[in-house]
Amino acid sequence: MEWIMIITAIIEAIQECQENRDRDDIEAGLNKPGPRERWAIRRILIQEKGLRGKKLWRKVDEGMNELRALDSEDIQRVMASVPMPEGQ
Numbered sequence: 001m002e003w004i005m006i007i008t009a010i011i012e013a014i015q016e017c018q019e020n021r022d023r024d025d026i027e028a029g030l031n032k033p034g035p036r037e038r039w040a041i042r043r044i045l046i047q048e049k050g051l052r053g054k055k056l057w058r059k060v061d062e063g064m065n066e067l068r069a070l071d072s073e074d075i076q077r078v079m080a081s082v083p084m085p086e087g088q
Contacts, residue, residue: 009044011082018085030075033067041067 017026017040029037041063045051051059070078 006044006048009048011078013040013044014079014082015085018082023079023082023084027075027079030067030070030078031072033064037067038064 014026021029038060042056042060045056045059045063049059
């Protein structure tokens, strides 16, 4: 899957995440993805691509593998592209 095609949705999801988590916590989660990140990828794929069932499951796994393959500099570049929440 061309993950670059849904990068806008990923950035929006990170922005929404900032309402409940600080940027350092989000960045740590992206560096070592776990259940929160899996659910975020799942939600994005359902909303943006309309995936369901086994196809959704496979693409979520693919997304997690892509996320795990990013190095810390890649994660920092992603976080730099996400606007700071208001009031910070």
